[in-house]
């Protein structure tokens with residue numbers, strides 16, 4: 586029997602959709618130790634932030650959804666050191682604190698551990 590071209594087209598299209606969905610849904614690890622230079626690593630509860638924030642791009646518009654992305658961009662000069670820390674992490678935590686909501690750490694040693 587000759588393969589039906591229509592079935593092949595539909596099957597290929599469905600596979601494409603599946604690949605896109607699978608890539609978009611890749612959630613990354615629940616917990617990440619972010620590189621924090623001489624101040625020490627920054628233990629980061631990724632899953633809890635995803636639950637609370639929903640929009641991945643609040644963070645990932647600045648760096649890719651890849652392990653070590655922030656460190657790599659800093660090494661390439663594409664991202665200033667402390668930019669993520671100040672403009673994402675600390676900024677949001679301070680805003681939430683001001684709004685009287687649950688918030689994350691705002692002092693050096695509550696984020697960085699040696």
Ligand code: HEC
Pocket residue numbers: 609610611612613614617619629631634635638639640641642643644645649650651652653654655656
């Ligand atoms: C509050 C900030 C923040 C939010 C919101 C966020 N992420 Fe991330 N994500 C990070 C950080 C930080 C890293 C680690 C980057 C690095 O290692 O330099 C990361 C890494 C990742 C990685 C790669 C991890 C690995 O080890 O391979 C994936 C995949 C990822 N995130 C997916 C998502 C998805 C999907 C969402 C939305 C549902 C999301 N993230 C929301 C901060 C965030």
Ligand code: HEC
Pocket residue numbers: 619620621622623624627655659665666667668669670671674675678689690691692693694695696697
């Ligand atoms: C909310 C968590 C948080 C707090 C609070 C915080 N940091 Fe950070 N810090 C980070 C993260 C995440 C990074 C890595 C990303 C970046 O460089 O923006 C970082 C990066 C750094 C770096 C750059 C490391 C490098 O070589 O690239 C230094 C230095 C630093 N922090 C010092 C401090 C000092 C000093 C304080 C207190 C005034 C502080 N941090 C408070 C999370 C935090």
Ligand code: HEC
Pocket residue numbers: 619627628629630633634637638643644669670673674675677678681687688689690696
């Ligand atoms: C848009 C807001 C937002 C951003 C951006 C954000 N956080 Fe948070 N973070 C929160 C809130 C809200 C909480 C407290 C609620 C909770 O624990 O679920 C929190 C809690 C935390 C905690 C405490 C968890 C615990 O065990 O008590 C850590 C550590 C933390 N954040 C680190 C970071 C780091 C590092 C970054 C930057 C890579 C970051 N956060 C970016 C909103 C944010």
